[in-house]
Amino acid sequence: MKKIIALFITTLFSIGLISQVQAHSRWLLPSHYNMSSEKGLWLMADATASNEVFNVDKALSIDVLRILTPKGKLEKPSSVYKGHRKSVLDYFVADSGTYKLTNNYPASYRTRYKLNGENKRLLASKAELSGKLPKGATDVSTTLSYARIESYVTMNKPSDNFGQEGTMLELLPITHPSDIVEGEQAKFQFVFNGEAIAGVQVEITLEGVRYRNDPQVLSLVSNNKGEVSFTPKSAGRYLLIAEFERKAENQQLADFESGAVFLSFEAQLN
Amino acid sequence: MKIINIALYSLLLLVVLFSSMSSATSSATSSATSSATSSATSSATTAAKIKVDLVLAKQSGEYHSPYVAAWLENDKNQAVRTFLLWRTKAKWLKDIRRWWRKIGRKDQQLVDGITSATRGVGSYPLTFKAKNDEGQPLSQGNYTLFIEVVREKGGRAIVKQPIVLSDISASYVIKATPETGEIHITVTP
Numbered sequence: 001m002k003k004i005i006a007l008f009i010t011t012l013f014s015i016g017l018i019s020q021v022q023a024h025s026r027w028l029l030p031s032h033y034n035m036s037s038e039k040g041l042w043l044m045a046d047a048t049a050s051n052e053v054f055n056v057d058k059a060l061s062i063d064v065l066r067i068l069t070p071k072g073k074l075e076k077p078s079s080v081y082k083g084h085r086k087s088v089l090d091y092f093v094a095d096s097g098t099y100k101l102t103n104n105y106p107a108s109y110r111t112r113y114k115l116n117g118e119n120k121r122l123l124a125s126k127a128e129l130s131g132k133l134p135k136g137a138t139d140v141s142t143t144l145s146y147a148r149i150e151s152y153v154t155m156n157k158p159s160d161n162f163g164q165e166g167t168m169l170e171l172l173p174i175t176h177p178s179d180i181v182e183g184e185q186a187k188f189q190f191v192f193n194g195e196a197i198a199g200v201q202v203e204i205t206l207e208g209v210r211y212r213n214d215p216q217v218l219s220l221v222s223n224n225k226g227e228v229s230f231t232p233k234s235a236g237r238y239l240l241i242a243e244f245e246r247k248a249e250n251q252q253l254a255d256f257e258s259g260a261v262f263l264s265f266e267a268q269l270n
Numbered sequence: 271m272k273i274i275n276i277a278l279y280s281l282l283l284l285v286v287l288f289s290s291m292s293s294a295t296s297s298a299t300s301s302a303t304s305s306a307t308s309s310a311t312s313s314a315t316t317a318a319k320i321k322v323d324l325v326l327a328k329q330s331g332e333y334h335s336p337y338v339a340a341w342l343e344n345d346k347n348q349a350v351r352t353f354l355l356w357r358t359k360a361k362w363l364k365d366i367r368r369w370w371r372k373i374g375r376k377d378q379q380l381v382d383g384i385t386s387a388t389r390g391v392g393s394y395p396l397t398f399k400a401k402n403d404e405g406q407p408l409s410q411g412n413y414t415l416f417i418e419v420v421r422e423k424g425g426r427a428i429v430k431q432p433i434v435l436s437d438i439s440a441s442y443v444i445k446a447t448p449e450t451g452e453i454h455i456t457v458t459p
Contacts, residue, residue: 036363269367
């Protein structure tokens with residue numbers, strides 16, 4: 001019986017119904033998550049792709065970075081710099097309320113296939129395969145992927161400025177990001193195309209991985225309401241990575257659809 | 271009406287006397303009498319007096335006077351009254367972490383209204399009426415007094431003391447921290 005279950009699980013993994021978090025870590029790390037001021041203050045943020053929370057590795061392109069203001073406007077950083085290890089942005093936070101920083105590149109179609117036993121990849125949807133896919137290709141499958149790289153910054157009074165779009169995987173704070181506190185339970189909800197979704201794989205890691213032997217990654221799976229809850233043991237900055245993949249619904253261009261969310265946040269001292 | 275008031279106050283006085291004579295029975299006495307007189311007390315719009323002897327501890331090295339906030343939360347952890355806010359620049363208000371998160375950031379007017387300048391090392395006897403931020407006397411019951419002390423380029427301390435507003439006087443002592451000396455609190459009805 002155990003063997004059958006194991007085989008079943010292996011099959012699920014191989015066809016992508018269950019997957020561990022696999023995406024390369026990426027993040028936006030703001031200089032401040034919470035600010036106080038009467039006249040506004042400068043904010044800076046780093047953008048990097050790195051597997052070491054929060055030490056930088058490879059600069060993340062931030063051409064598409066936008067800031068959703070409490071008034072609902074989408075703004076660009078006032079200046080950006082791309083180095084080798086990280087990109088940096090400057091932005092003046094003028095008003096009270098919560099700002100959402102996002103660095104989301106357009107959704108992409110990726111096709112995997114095998115040729116003479118080798119795994120190959122193509123940046124193409126199912127409609128674009130003819131002519132691109134070599135003869136003799138087997139195990140062809142196409143995935144529509146979309147990743148959200150985001151963070152919230154609050155000046156003075158928080159506002160519920162979560163900018164839900166209703167497409168692909170999204171994280172909706174139930175606990176406001178500026179109300180996450182050490183020793184108190186925090187809750188987020190995951191939705192896929194606007195609907196609460198169970199089975200989202202979530203990993204939460206406290207900064208400082210370089211300086212401890214055990215990375216102490218908290219692994220969670222969203223419940224039937226799409227929710228995950230956790231209690232940060234200590235104050236500090238955390239990276240949350242969420243991934244979800246399923247058979248594509250109402251999609252002619254892909255066999256699977258896959259979403260990811262990379263959220264950095266802080267748990268405050270209580 | 272006056273007669274009733276006088277009668278109530280003399281009853282109160284008796285209770286206070288009795289409880290100070292016999293500390294062993296005071297808790298039982300207080301719960302019995304507070305239920306009997308609490309409605310009369312709160313409708314009489316008298317607020318208890320809270321005396322806090324705040325001590326800012328001596329430090330070594332570079333010293334910036336601490337930002338300090340003191341406030342009361344009710345038994346549901348809701349902030350009901352900020353007694354004091356010692357601070358300078360708004361930029362560092364967020365570092366009074368709990369007070370900022372629960373109170374300061376949500377109420378600019380309150381912040382402006384209670385702000386006063388920072389103080390250095392020393393003892394500060396402070397007296398407050400047990401009223402809420404709107405100036406109404408707080409009803410009898412259980413509260414927690416919080417004092418948060420934060421120094422730029424220095425340490426932070428948050429100390430708390432559960433207190434009871436009732437018909438009985440009570441004294442409390444908060445242990446010293448690296449940022450605060452021993453803090454004595456007296457609540458008088």
